[in-house]
Amino acid sequence: MSNAASRNPHTLSETQLRQFARDGFLVMRELADARQLEHLAAVSTAALATPLAPLEYEADVNYPGAPQSRTDTGGDTPRRLLHAYSRDPVYREWATAPAITATVCVLLGSERIALSQNHHNCVMTKHPGYSSATHWHQDIRYWSFDKPDLISVWLALGSETTVNGCLRIIAGSHRLEIDRGRLDAELFLRTDLADNRELIDTARNVELAAGDTLFFHSRVFHYAGQNLSEQTKLSLVFTYHAFANQPIPGTRSAHFADIDLGPGGLV
Numbered sequence: 001m002s003n004a005a006s007r008n009p010h011t012l013s014e015t016q017l018r019q020f021a022r023d024g025f026l027v028m029r030e031l032a033d034a035r036q037l038e039h040l041a042a043v044s045t046a047a048l049a050t051p052l053a054p055l056e057y058e059a060d061v062n063y064p065g066a067p068q069s070r071t072d073t074g075g076d077t078p079r080r081l082l083h084a085y086s087r088d089p090v091y092r093e094w095a096t097a098p099a100i101t102a103t104v105c106v107l108l109g110s111e112r113i114a115l116s117q118n119h120h121n122c123v124m125t126k127h128p129g130y131s132s133a134t135h136w137h138q139d140i141r142y143w144s145f146d147k148p149d150l151i152s153v154w155l156a157l158g159s160e161t162t163v164n165g166c167l168r169i170i171a172g173s174h175r176l177e178i179d180r181g182r183l184d185a186e187l188f189l190r191t192d193l194a195d196n197r198e199l200i201d202t203a204r205n206v207e208l209a210a211g212d213t214l215f216f217h218s219r220v221f222h223y224a225g226q227n228l229s230e231q232t233k234l235s236l237v238f239t240y241h242a243f244a245n246q247p248i249p250g251t252r253s254a255h256f257a258d259i260d261l262g263p264g265g266l267v
């Protein structure tokens with residue numbers, strides 16, 4: 001066990017550590033309480049109602065099948081409330097809570113971690129009227145760091161099921177070396193290849209209840225379908241990396257300053 005783990009009051013069991021190393025993800029149930037969830041959902045819903053910039057719209061994602069412009073059907077549907085960390089103290093409080101940061105320290109095996117303001121750092125929103133699917137991808141595909149070892153922390157603000165587009169994850173795919181030829185121009189897994197289809201057939205649905213929190217590695221392949229329910233799905237997502245694993249200067253990953261969370265993620 002790393003020093004980060006041995007000094008950490010939020011340390012994980014050997015089973016959880018093995019699970020994360022094997023699968024590339026770990027779900028911790030009921031990490032946020034009802035009061036926190038209510039506050040986070042209220043702030044998010046109010047920001048969507050205004051709407052309060054910066055936002056990303058369905059037309060901006062460029063995913064396969066997504067509308068090309070804001071005037072196309074569904075194009076002006078909000079997809080992400082961006083810059084969550086600087087948007088409201090309630091998001092910051094969650095992002096820097098020891099239950100999160102100390103857990104990330106242990107999972108990364110690092111004494112000191114930082115939060116990226118350039119990646120995720122948002123409330124993912126999926127609206128019932130219109131939403132596009134996010135095809136099979138690794139988050140690291142557009143991120144530039146010394147090492148591809150980052151962890152995203154995904155908090156479900158409401159229930160996430162196959163009906164409203166929960167994440168699907170290919171367990172263990174963070175350990176695979178996938179040839180460039182198996183990815184399309186946008187770096188999504190090509191579904192026309194038998195090898196990829198075989199891999200995708202092993203995927204698991206990650207259904208979450210409100211307050212459940214998913215920790216996942218930036219190399220793990222995941223997918224999310226459309227929201228076919230009647231309610232908007234809201235998920236708060238932040239990405240962390242070891243402080244020693246720095247973004248490459250000049251890239252999008254280095255655009256906004258990282259938030260140094262201090263030794264043990266406990267500051």
Ligand SMILES: O=C(O)CCC(=O)C(=O)O
Pocket residue numbers: 124126133134139165222223224225
């Ligand atoms: O569509 C979704 O909810 C998944 C989003 C996602 O995987 C991503 O932004 O990397």
